[in-house]
Amino acid sequence: MSKRSDSSVIAEAKKRFKRCEEWEGEARSRFVEDRKFANADSENGWQWNDKMRTARELDSRPCLTINKTRQHNLQIINDARQNKPSVAVRAVSNGATYQAAQVFESVIRHIEYISNAGSIYDRATVFQVEGGIGYWRVVTDYADDESLDQQIFLRPVKDPLSIYLDPDILEADGSDARFGFVFDDMPRDEAAAKFPQFKDAFPTADTLGKGNDWLNKDRVRIAEYFRKSETVDTLVSYVDNDGQRKTAKASELTPDIVDQLKADPQTRTREVRGSKIEWFQIIGDQIVDRNEWPGIYVPIVRVVGEETVIDGQLDRKGHTRSLKDPQRQYNFWSSGASEFVALQSKSPYIAPTRSIEGLENYWENANTENFAVLPYNDIDDNGQKIERPQRSEPPVMAPAFVAGMQVARQELMEVSGQYQAEMGAPSNEKSGIAIQERQRQGDNATYHFIDHLALAIRFTGKILIDLIPKIYDTPRILRIMGEDGSDEPVTLDPQMKQAYAEKVNQDGEVVEKIFNPSVGKYDVQADIGPDYGTKRQEAFNALTQIVMRDENLMTVIGDIVFKAADFPMSDEVAERLARMVPAQALGGPNPEVVNLQTQLQQCQAALEGAIKQIAEEKKKVGVEAYNAVTKRIEVGKDIDPMALVPAIHAAIVQALQAGPVMDPSVSA
Numbered sequence: 089m090s091k092r093s094d095s096s097v098i099a100e101a102k103k104r105f106k107r108c109e110e111w112e113g114e115a116r117s118r119f120v121e122d123r124k125f126a127n128a129d130s131e132n133g134w135q136w137n138d139k140m141r142t143a144r145e146l147d148s149r150p151c152l153t154i155n156k157t158r159q160h161n162l163q164i165i166n167d168a169r170q171n172k173p174s175v176a177v178r179a180v181s182n183g184a185t186y187q188a189a190q191v192f193e194s195v196i197r198h199i200e201y202i203s204n205a206g207s208i209y210d211r212a213t214v215f216q217v218e219g220g221i222g223y224w225r226v227v228t229d230y231a232d233d234e235s236l237d238q239q240i241f242l243r244p245v246k247d248p249l250s251i252y253l254d255p256d257i258l259e260a261d262g263s264d265a266r267f268g269f270v271f272d273d274m275p276r277d278e279a280a281a282k283f284p285q286f287k288d289a290f291p292t293a294d295t296l297g298k299g300n301d302w303l304n305k306d307r308v309r310i311a312e313y314f315r316k317s318e319t320v321d322t323l324v325s326y327v328d329n330d331g332q333r334k335t336a337k338a339s340e341l342t343p344d345i346v347d348q349l350k351a352d353p354q355t356r357t358r359e360v361r362g363s364k365i366e367w368f369q370i371i372g373d374q375i376v377d378r379n380e381w382p383g384i385y386v387p388i389v390r391v392v393g394e395e396t397v398i399d400g401q402l403d404r405k406g407h408t409r410s411l412k413d414p415q416r417q418y419n420f421w422s423s424g425a426s427e428f429v430a431l432q433s434k435s436p437y438i439a440p441t442r443s444i445e446g447l448e449n450y451w452e453n454a455n456t457e458n459f460a461v462l463p464y465n466d467i468d469d470n471g472q473k474i475e476r477p478q479r480s481e482p483p484v485m486a487p488a489f490v491a492g493m494q495v496a497r498q499e500l501m502e503v504s505g506q507y508q509a510e511m512g513a514p515s516n517e518k519s520g521i522a523i524q525e526r527q528r529q530g531d532n533a534t535y536h537f538i539d540h541l542a543l544a545i546r547f548t549g550k551i552l553i554d555l556i557p558k559i560y561d562t563p564r565i566l567r568i569m570g571e572d573g574s575d576e577p578v579t580l581d582p583q584m585k586q587a588y589a590e591k592v593n594q595d596g597e598v599v600e601k602i603f604n605p606s607v608g609k610y611d612v613q614a615d616i617g618p619d620y621g622t623k624r625q626e627a628f629n630a631l632t633q634i635v636m637r638d639e640n641l642m643t644v645i646g647d648i649v650f651k652a653a654d655f656p657m658s659d660e661v662a663e664r665l666a667r668m669v670p671a672q673a674l675g676g677p678n679p680e681v682v683n684l685q686t687q688l689q690q691c692q693a694a695l696e697g698a699i700k701q702i703a704e705e706k707k708k709v710g711v712e713a714y715n716a717v718t719k720r721i722e723v724g725k726d727i728d729p730m731a732l733v734p735a736i737h738a739a740i741v742q743a744l745q746a747g748p749v750m751d752p753s754v755s756a
Contacts, residue, residue: 094375097375098373098374100315101313101315101368101370105269105271105311108252108269109252112252112255114401114402116249118220118403118405118409119219119221119249119404120219120249122219122220122405122406122408122409123215123408125412126157126158126161126219127158127218128153128155129153130153133151134153135153135155135157135412135419136153136416136419149423149427150430152419152422152423152426153419154418155415156415156497156500157408157411157412157415160407160500160504161406161407161408163534164537164538165210165213165217167538168210168213168537168541169206171538172206172209172541172545173542173545173546173614174545174614175193175546175548175549175552175613175614176549176612176613176614177189177190177192177193177549177610177611177612178612179610180608180609180611182607182609183586183607183608184587184607184608184610185587185588185608188587188588188604188607188608188610191568192553192556192605194568194569194570195556195560195566195568195605196549196552196553197568197569197570198566198568198569198575199240201569202239202241203243207244208242208243208244209224209541211224212224212244212391212541212544215248215391215406216391216393216406216537216540216541217407217537218406218407218408219248219393219408220392220393220394220395220404220405220406220409221391221392221395221406222390223390223391224243224245224548225242225243225244225270225387226242226243226387226388226548226551226555227240227241227242227387228240228241228382238559238560239559250270250272251269251270253265253268253388253390254266254268254386260543261389261543261547262386262388262390262547263547263550265316265385265386265388266316267313267316267386268313268314268386269311269313269314270311271309271311272310273309273310274307274308275306275308276305276306276307279310283376286371302372302373308371309370309371309372310369310370311369312368312369312370313368313369314366314381314388315365315368316364316366316386317364317365318361318362318363319361319362319364320359320360320361321337321338321359321360321362322337322357322359322360323335323336323337323338323357324337324338324341324346324355324356324357325357326354326355327352327354337360337362362384364381364384365380365381365384365385365386366378366380367380367381382555382558382559383551385547385550385551389547389551390544391540392404392540393406393540394536410503410504411503411504413499414499414503415496415500417492417495417499418497418500420492421489421493421496424489425485425489425490425492425493429483432483432484436454436455436480437451437477437479438477438478438480439451439477439478440474442474443464443474443475443476444464446465447464447465450462504533504534505532505533506534542614543614546612546613549612549613550612553611557605560582562580562582563581564580565577565578565579565580566579566580566603577601578602579600579602580604581602581603581604582604583604584602584604585604586607587603588601588603589602590602631645631649643670644669644670646668647663647666647669648662649662650662
């Protein structure tokens with residue numbers, strides 16, 4: 089790009105950045121206040137007004153912070169950790185298959201694994217619940233220092249205030265954003281140390297203009313700027329050599345192929361508008377790096393708590409906001425109660441001076457030593473009776489303070505929707521159904537946080553589905569990860585015509601899985617529920633209870649029970665038990681059927697043996713008869729045939745005179 093183009097990009101970036109600042113200014117101030125309130129403790133005192141806290145401390149009055157807000161927030165945060173949404177891929181069209189969709193899911197799980205996505209989602213959820221919004225990013229980088237292959241990674245956003253997205257977005261997940269910023273305002277010396285290759289791009293103080301928010305003598309703004317630009321393309325729908333109709337963009341094909349396809353009367357075309365994402369690295373007033381992002385989305389994912397726009401004013405809030413006043417009220421009543429009790433007398437006894445005169449040693453040490461007897465003077469010098477020492481009433485808390493704390497505690501539960509049963513306190517619910525209903529009530533009150541997290545993870549899946557065919561565009565071996573954490577290799581072949589294929593050996597076993605991510609169209613959804621480890625534990629508990637009711641089932645499902653177990657050597661136990669499972673339980677034939685089949689095979693073998701033996705006997709008899717005839721021929725070869733005529737004639741006459749020969753088996 090020319091310097092003139094650079095200046096227009098920088099001007100556009102600064103204008104958009106300023107608009108974001110004005111749009112989110114108030115919401116960001118409240119974000120900071122809410123997060124400080126949620127993380128308040130006795131040392132920082134963030135749940136107290138600064139003036140009130142200072143005044144109370146100057147008067148030596150208690151200023152307690154009993155942070156119940158934190159526990160209410162953790163109920164949501166930890167529930168999200170246990171029921172983290174997962175990306176589910178669905179085959180849609182254009183040659184997409186179920187098997188390929190499963191491979192897509194496994195590739196996404198592998199990307200999440202190498203990115204440590206669990207902690208990334210957790211961090212964003214903390215920001216979402218405490219302050220109202222959290223972010224993470226999708227980036228590409230080389231797989232390692234010895235590879236030229238690109239890999240996709242998820243990256244955390246340490247500070248949500250370092251992100252700006254297009255204020256005009258309509259989608260909750262921000263998927264329709266036209267631009268976005270990832271920025272950091274750094275001291276000049278730190279920026280020069282972090283980006284030494286760009287330190288010459290920092291103008292000196294003498295060349296700086298006035299009112300420059302991006303660059304001044306003390307600080308420099310380092311910003312990544314994403315912007316979406318509109319493109320125009322031609323959609324080509326054609327019939328391939330196999331007679332199947334397919335669709336492709338003209339920009340994805342060579343001009344010659346496009347001309348050939350357009351010449352086919354079956355081909356249909358139309359103009360479509362698309363987009364591309366440009367990326368710029370801006371330091372101060374200069375673009376120091378640029379590239380085209382391969383995807384169609386700005387790769388910044390946001391997870392929102394609650395977001396409202398009222399009278400043109402943006403406001404974002406998490407779970408903390410509604411808890412602030414009840415929490416302040418609880419702190420006030422708790423501090424007041426402590427102060428009230430502290431001002432009451434701490435003396436355990438009230439006694440006339442004369443009653444303990446001369447016995448002060450006993451009474452002064454009565455609180456530290458266990459005396460068997462506490463003596464006192466019951467008569468004075470004049471013989472008058474002296475009242476004995478009396479133990480004073482213990483300090484009591486004013487009922488108003490106790491009632492105030494109870495009201496504040498109840499209000500905390502009411503505004504949060506989280507009652508004592510959800511917070512771990514004993515309740516009146518005894519049956520499992522009643523307890524589940526109480527928990528469901530609390531979950532419903534805060535479910536929008538989990539739902540918004542699912543939307544964000546779903547959008548992450550959409551970004552990855554779009555990126556995978558573009559980044560994994562060279563033949564390679566990928567490691568894919570199953571839901572149970574097991575991994576296996578899959579061959580990536582971008583030239584294969586179908587989305588998924590398998591190679592099998594002579595025994596019918598799959599020896600290679602081949603995957604082409606560029607074939608087919610896919611969609612994603614986010615399934616909310618327990619993670620695999622939680623499901624596995626629940627399965628083990630359920631199977632254990634089933635086996636306890638019927639011990640005979642252990643011989644049938646024992647291997648499955650121990651596969652679900654999560655203790656050492658459980659897999660080995662499962663493998664041994666699998667060898668003892670009856671064949672019919674594994675889908676094999678019934679033992680009686682197997683026995684009959686065996687007997688039939690034995691009979692067939694015996695029959696075949698008998699037939700073979702008979703054939704051999706026949707063959708043997710035939711050979712002997714042949715030899716006899718041959719011998720007779722050898723004997724009669726020298727006889728004159730004419731000499732036999734009289735004998736043959738006599739034999740024929742004798743046969744005619746004897747009459748027909750009857751078969752004795754035929755009755756008269």
